[in-house]
Amino acid sequence: MATRLSSAMALVLDALARGSRHGFDILDATGLPSGTVYPILRRLEHDGFARSRWESAKAAQQEQRPPRRYYELTPDGLARVAEARARFPFLSAAPAPERARTRRA
Amino acid sequence: MRAPGLVIRVVLALIRCVSLVVPRRDRDAWRREWEAEILHEQAALDPESPGSVGAQVAVGRRALGSIADAAWLRRQFTADSDLVHDVRYAARLVRRQPAFALLAASILAVGIGSTTAVWTMVDRLVLRALPYPDAHELVSFLQRNHATGNMREEVAPGNFLDWRAQSTSFENIAAAEPYSVDYTGGERPEVLLATNVTEGFFDLLAVRPHLGRFFDAADHAAGDNRLAVISHRFWLRLGGDHGIVGTALRLDDAPFTIVGVLPERADLNLFDGRGERDVWLPKAIMDADRQVRGPGWWAAIGRLRDGVSREVAQAEMDAISARLGQAEPRTNARTTVGVEPLETHLMRTVRPALWVMLGAVVLVLGIVCANVANLLLVRATEREHEFALRGALGAGRLRLMRQLLTEGALLAAAGTTLGVALAWWSLRAIARLSPVQSAHLDNLTLDLPMLGIAAVVGAATTLAFGLLPAAQLSRRVRLEADGRGATANARARSLRDALAVAEVAVAVVLAVVTGLLLRSFTQLVRVDPGFRAERLAVAQVFAWDRHNTPDELRAFVDAAVGELGRVPGVVEVGGASAMPLIEANINIESPFTIEGRPAGSRGETPTTFLTVATPGYFPVMGIPVVAGRSLSETDDARGAPVAVITRTLADKYWPDGGAVGAWVQFRFRGQVQRREVVGVVGELRHDALELPPRDELFVPFAQAPFGSMTFVMKTAGDPSAVVEPAKQAIWRVDPLQTIYDAGTGTDLLAGAVGPRRFALVLTSAYGLVALGLAALGVYAVMSASTRQRSREIGVRLALGATHSEITRLIVRRGLLLGLTGVAIGLAGSVGAALLLRGELYAVEPLDPLTLGGVAALLLATTAVACLAPARRATRVDPLVVLKN
Numbered sequence: 001m002a003t004r005l006s007s008a009m010a011l012v013l014d015a016l017a018r019g020s021r022h023g024f025d026i027l028d029a030t031g032l033p034s035g036t037v038y039p040i041l042r043r044l045e046h047d048g049f050a051r052s053r054w055e056s057a058k059a060a061q062q063e064q065r066p067p068r069r070y071y072e073l074t075p076d077g078l079a080r081v082a083e084a085r086a087r088f089p090f091l092s093a094a095p096a097p098e099r100a101r102t103r104r105a
Numbered sequence: 106m107r108a109p110g111l112v113i114r115v116v117l118a119l120i121r122c123v124s125l126v127v128p129r130r131d132r133d134a135w136r137r138e139w140e141a142e143i144l145h146e147q148a149a150l151d152p153e154s155p156g157s158v159g160a161q162v163a164v165g166r167r168a169l170g171s172i173a174d175a176a177w178l179r180r181q182f183t184a185d186s187d188l189v190h191d192v193r194y195a196a197r198l199v200r201r202q203p204a205f206a207l208l209a210a211s212i213l214a215v216g217i218g219s220t221t222a223v224w225t226m227v228d229r230l231v232l233r234a235l236p237y238p239d240a241h242e243l244v245s246f247l248q249r250n251h252a253t254g255n256m257r258e259e260v261a262p263g264n265f266l267d268w269r270a271q272s273t274s275f276e277n278i279a280a281a282e283p284y285s286v287d288y289t290g291g292e293r294p295e296v297l298l299a300t301n302v303t304e305g306f307f308d309l310l311a312v313r314p315h316l317g318r319f320f321d322a323a324d325h326a327a328g329d330n331r332l333a334v335i336s337h338r339f340w341l342r343l344g345g346d347h348g349i350v351g352t353a354l355r356l357d358d359a360p361f362t363i364v365g366v367l368p369e370r371a372d373l374n375l376f377d378g379r380g381e382r383d384v385w386l387p388k389a390i391m392d393a394d395r396q397v398r399g400p401g402w403w404a405a406i407g408r409l410r411d412g413v414s415r416e417v418a419q420a421e422m423d424a425i426s427a428r429l430g431q432a433e434p435r436t437n438a439r440t441t442v443g444v445e446p447l448e449t450h451l452m453r454t455v456r457p458a459l460w461v462m463l464g465a466v467v468l469v470l471g472i473v474c475a476n477v478a479n480l481l482l483v484r485a486t487e488r489e490h491e492f493a494l495r496g497a498l499g500a501g502r503l504r505l506m507r508q509l510l511t512e513g514a515l516l517a518a519a520g521t522t523l524g525v526a527l528a529w530w531s532l533r534a535i536a537r538l539s540p541v542q543s544a545h546l547d548n549l550t551l552d553l554p555m556l557g558i559a560a561v562v563g564a565a566t567t568l569a570f571g572l573l574p575a576a577q578l579s580r581r582v583r584l585e586a587d588g589r590g591a592t593a594n595a596r597a598r599s600l601r602d603a604l605a606v607a608e609v610a611v612a613v614v615l616a617v618v619t620g621l622l623l624r625s626f627t628q629l630v631r632v633d634p635g636f637r638a639e640r641l642a643v644a645q646v647f648a649w650d651r652h653n654t655p656d657e658l659r660a661f662v663d664a665a666v667g668e669l670g671r672v673p674g675v676v677e678v679g680g681a682s683a684m685p686l687i688e689a690n691i692n693i694e695s696p697f698t699i700e701g702r703p704a705g706s707r708g709e710t711p712t713t714f715l716t717v718a719t720p721g722y723f724p725v726m727g728i729p730v731v732a733g734r735s736l737s738e739t740d741d742a743r744g745a746p747v748a749v750i751t752r753t754l755a756d757k758y759w760p761d762g763g764a765v766g767a768w769v770q771f772r773f774r775g776q777v778q779r780r781e782v783v784g785v786v787g788e789l790r791h792d793a794l795e796l797p798p799r800d801e802l803f804v805p806f807a808q809a810p811f812g813s814m815t816f817v818m819k820t821a822g823d824p825s826a827v828v829e830p831a832k833q834a835i836w837r838v839d840p841l842q843t844i845y846d847a848g849t850g851t852d853l854l855a856g857a858v859g860p861r862r863f864a865l866v867l868t869s870a871y872g873l874v875a876l877g878l879a880a881l882g883v884y885a886v887m888s889a890s891t892r893q894r895s896r897e898i899g900v901r902l903a904l905g906a907t908h909s910e911i912t913r914l915i916v917r918r919g920l921l922l923g924l925t926g927v928a929i930g931l932a933g934s935v936g937a938a939l940l941l942r943g944e945l946y947a948v949e950p951l952d953p954l955t956l957g958g959v960a961a962l963l964l965a966t967t968a969v970a971c972l973a974p975a976r977r978a979t980r981v982d983p984l985v986v987l988k989n
Contacts, residue, residue: 024142027167034170039177046181055141065148066141069134 008032010084012040013073014091016050017081021070041071049077112161113147116168126175128182135178139171187504191511198512206516208881209480213520213567215874216473217559218527223466223867224555225528226535238311239408244415245375245450246278246405246422251439253400261401261436262394264429265303268405268442271425274418275407279306282403283376285689286356286384287650287843293836296647296843297339297356298381301388307334309408310373315340317350317365324364324387332387333361337369339383356384357650358841375404375451398436406447419444461622461864461941465615465871470559472611472878474566479604479882481513481570483889506572513571517564524563525556538863598890605886606926612872612879613930613963614937619872620955621938621948622865628947629858634685635789635798637727641817641850642675642824644831645687646842649812658810659742661839666719668834669816674827677819679721680806683714684815685789686853689845691813692791697771697802699758700779713754713800714791715773717811722803723749723786725819731755733765733784740805747805748780751788754800771802773809780804794857795946815846824849864944876966879926884970887919891974898978899986908979915975916968923967927960934959 008030015029026037044050052071060067073081085091117140124136146164150157183189199206237243246268248258260280269278282301287294307319315337324330333354340349353360367385409418422442429437492505528551652661662680669678683690696710722728723735731752740747748769755764767782788798806814816835820827828847835842855862891898898911938950948955 022142023138024146024167034167035173036170038170038174042174042177042181060141063145063148065144066137068141068145069138 005080005084005087007088008036009040009044010088010091012037012044013049013077013081013084016044016071016073017078021072022055022068023071026071044077045071049074049080110147110158110161112158112165113143116143116161116165119168120171123171123175126172126179128178131178131182135175139168139174143168187507188511191508192515194508195512195515199515205480205484206519209477209516209567210519210523212473212476212480212878212881213517213563214523214527215878216470217521217524217556217563218531219871219874220466220470220559221524221528221551221556222531222535223462224559225532225550225552227460227463228552228555240447242276242409243310243447244275244407244409244418244444245447246407247443247445247450248401249441249443250400251441255400256443258440259401260403260405261398262390262403263396263398263433264401264437264440264442265403265405266390266395267429268422268425271428272407272418272421274410274413274421276410277305277309278405278407279303279309280388280403280405281306281373281375282388283689284386285647285845286386287358287841288354288356288384289358289841289843290355294841294843296845297383299356299384299386300375300382301386303388303390306406309406311408312368314365315368316347317363319365320387325389327389327391330387330389331359331361332364334365334367334385335363336367336381336383336385338381340366354384361386373451375406398433399440407444415444415446461618461944462867462871464937464940465618465868468611468615469871469875469878470562472608472875472882474562475604475608475611476878476882476885477563477566478570479601479608479885481567482573482601482604483885485570485573486889486893509571510568513568514564516571517560517567520563520567521560524560525551528556535867538866598893601886601889602922605882605922606929608879608882609923609926609963609967610930610933612875613927613959614934615868615872615875616959616962617931617934617955618937618941619865619868620959621941621945621950621952622861622868624948624952624955625944625946626858626861626865629794629861630854632790632794634794634854634857635726635728635787636685636850638850638854640820640822640824641725642820642827642831642848643684643687643815643817643850643853644669644828644835644847645684645689645813645815645845646835647813647845648842651839651842652812655810658812659807661842662719662806662810662814664838665816665835666721668838669818669831672818672827672830672834674820674822675818675831676821677721677725678816679719679723679725680814680816681716681718681722681803682806682811682813682815683716683791684817684853685791686793686857687815687846688856690791691811693773695771695773697769700768700770711758713750713771713802715771716801716803717806717809718803719806722817725817726789728789729787731785731787732762733782735784735786736803736805741807744805744808746778746780746808747783749784749786749803750782751798751801752785753788753798754802755785757800769802773804774811778804778809794854824851861944861946876962879963880966880970883919883922883967884973886922887915887971887974888977890918891915891978895978895981896986898981899983902979902981903983903987911979912975915978916971919967919971919974920964923964926967927963930963931956931960 011030011032012026015026018029020026020029023034023038023041026032026041027034030037041050041052045052050071050073052069055067055070057067120136120139120143124132124139127135143164146167147161150160150164246260246265247256248260248264249256250258262280262282265278265280272278280303284299284301285296286299288297302320304320304322304325307314314334317334319334320332324332333356335343335349335354343349343354346352349363350365352363354363355361373382407418409415422444426437426441430440495505496502532551646665648658648661652658666678666680669675683692693715694712695715696712698710718736720736720738720740723730728735732755733749736747736749750764758764759767764782764785768779769782770777770779772778786803789801790796790798791801792799816831818824818827818831825848828849832844832847835844898906898914901911901914934956935951938952942950
């Protein structure tokens with residue numbers, strides 16, 4: 001049984017749909033605290049709405065840091081985004097890149 | 106890559122710590138994910154001010170979310186496990202039927218708690234070795250007086266000295282003499298219990314002094330050796346000064362030098378009754394001691410030589426006592442000596458009660474297990490359908506068993522937790538009730554091995570019987586085609602019946618034991634001690650040390666009687682040299698002759714106890730005058746020599762009357778006295794309520810002043826309010842006079858029945874628990890069987906059976922179980938009652954009233970336990986039942 005769709009979960013789904021890929025990226029995109037976002041990511045992955053993979057080691061090595069974990073929506077997840085946007089109209093109103101820019105200069 | 110700043114390093118350490126919360130299979134990936142994010146974040150920080158603390162703190166704040174993340178993963182992981190599912194399912198069951206869980210856990214708690222508490226007591230008081238090295242070699246000696254039947258007589262000095270001189274089985278034999286000293290170094294003069302010990306006493310026990318030394322041979326030589334060893338407790342009371350050795354202690358108005366301090370808890374109370382002994386003095390053997398035989402007052406202990414058994418030592422002592430019997434035929438012809446383990450001697454007053462209790466507790470544990478088993482069996486029947494269904498739906502047997510095991514374990518855990526609390530509480534209650542005050546009873550802690558055994562027994566029962574539904578499942582798993590599901594299992598039913606019968610039987614045994622103890626107790630408290638204890642206050646003094654001459658004694662006692670009479674609330678005052686049931690009595694026993702009769706006409710000289718009393722003693726004590734008159738004020742020093750005797754004495758030697766007016770002769774304080782018997786009074790029980798009243802002859806105090814005096818006061822109101830003012834009144838007469846004992850008459854009576862009350866209260870408690878559990882067992886069985894027979898009952902009702910017929914049907918079956926249980930139980934209680942014989946007073950072990958009463962009680966309980974199921978049966982709706 002899929003987890004109940006909360007507004008926070010809707011924000012995370014929306015961020016993933018707009019291209020945010022890793023944890024802190026989603027934090028930036030949603031403005032939610034990490035203690036909220038990570039459990040939502042785990043739940044989405046557990047419920048089959050998202051899946052994760054590791055960033056390629058080569059790219060990370062070039063920047064001299066360890067590889068990050070990337071999340072992306074599954075087909076079920078994409079359907080869930082549509083549901084989220086229908087239920088929480090404010091999601092489509094706020095362009096995600098604007099938000100992302102608030103933090104990343 | 107830049108080296109991480111301090112805050113980042115702290116954050117990475119935090120992540121590593123938190124990662125421990127994450128389930129192992131995800132842990133590594135989880136840690137790498139967080140580390141990568143943080144290091145990436147750090148790399149993206151402003152290159153101009155990479156170490157800016159503010160920026161690092163912002164990263165750190167984000168990292169705090171890892172805690173919630175890890176916790177979520179852990180919760181998810183745990184929630185997915187079967188165990189959690191099982192626990193949740195079990196918890197749901199508890200919520201749905203809280204009564205069952207509460208009942209089963211409480212029953213387990215009673216079993217575990219009571220077994221542990223009582224075992225702890227038995228262990229500490231009976232089994233735990235004395236705090237002396239090789240304590241198993243220590244023995245105590247007793248005189249067995251076959252003439253009087255007293256098999257536990259204390260030791261006479263003369264006998265002790267001969268035993269010591271002649272025996273070879275022992276490394277050493279030593280003796281202790283009860284003594285008391287007046288201590289005047291404190292705020293108020295007080296009496297300290299002391300012990301005079303013979304040479305080698307402490308060496309024999311093999312204790313080492315806490316401070317200083319014990320006595321050596323020179324200390325025991327005759328002479329003026331004013332030396333003392335004090336107990337650890339008294340040393341603490343004196344301030345616990347490590348330099349106390351060599352200082353003086355004022356005892357009996359003279360300075361004694363303290364030579365040593367006993368180690369903590371190593372003091373030995375060899376004597377009956379209250380109190381721990383604070384002062385130990387060296388005993389010098391006098392010639393006079395060698396002459397004293399017959400009933401004694403010393404306690405003798407010995408240590409067996411290596412390789413010598415107690416049996417061998419006993420045989421040697423038998424030979425010695427036979428020789429002494431020939432050498433001293435007058436006193437020792439019928440006296441032998443018993444050698445028993447020292448522990449047995451020390452614990453003799455509580456030991457029987459504790460064994461009775463341990464027996465009771467084992468029975469209760471048995472009943473508890475039977476009861477829990479029964480409850481679980483009944484429940485298994487109720488859940489047959491559920492398990493058949495789950496089996497049919499594909500649940501494996503192992504899976505179902507695990508579910509049942511979880512439920513059982515939860516129940517057992519709850520029962521054990523409650524049981525520990527109960528044990529802890531009851532241990533304190535038992536220790537408070539104990540008639541023996543022993544250092545062993547301080548700081549009692551639960552006996553962990555026993556707690557473990559009881560918990561394991563309880564848990565094993567719970568688990569074994571909890572698994573039954575799964576076992577039944579293996580026999581008939583599949584859901585039956587007609588949809589009616591599982592039906593009654595005859596084997597389970599006969600097992601349930603057997604358990605209920607066993608419970609009733611065990612309850613009968615416990616109830617019989619309780620009943621017999623109760624009957625003994627009521628018989629005992631009904632015994633007339635010979636005096637009226639209500640509104641009676643007493644204060645005992647030993648006045649001879651401070652008032653040596655007859656005139657001084659007379660002056661002191663007269664003044665004290667006068668002063669006590671002025672204490673508010675006191676109506677009348679008297680006094681006597683020997684008070685019934687008080688702890689330290691001075692017993693004067695003397696042969697006597699009746700003038701005009703040939704001496705020793707019956708082959709032996711009659712003897713009697715002598716008591717010196719003031720005229721007020723008889724009215725204050727409520728002792729009736731049977732013939733003639735009581736002592737009066739006119740029987741003073743100048744009056745004619747008179748005496749009053751008790752009815753038992755009069756009946757024995759003047760069976761046809763005529764005691765009043767007779768003249769008797771006896772020895773008092775070494776002198777022959779000749780007195781006229783002027784009255785006969787009621788008899789008194791001095792030593793114990795269980796023992797017959799003694800022959801007693803009263804002499805007026807004014808004509809024979811005596812230093813041992815117990816003042817008795819009749820009070821208008823509560824006697825306990827008078828005790829303290831009475832002490833003050835005595836101190837007004839002599840500020841340095843110590844008061845040995847003071848209290849009320851009811852205290853004396855309570856002390857006389859204390860050990861019995863102890864055993865009785867405990868067994869009654871267990872008896873009641875057993876009765877309740879048995880009722881519960883029958884109820885559970887009858888409930889289950891009624892439910893299973895509801896179809897049959899429905900058919901009967903449909904065919905016209907009346908409600909009373911149905912009720913009879915159910916109750917008859919319950920009573921059949923009850924009767925079987927009672928019959929088995931009565932057979933078992935014969936054995937228990939015979940074992941208990943020594944503890945009974947004025948009741949036969951096979952007392953028909955007790956046995957009959959218990960049988961009736963159990964049957965009535967069984968019948969009552971059947972009523973609710975019977976009433977439920979009559980409410981069965983035939984239509985509904987038949988339709989199903």
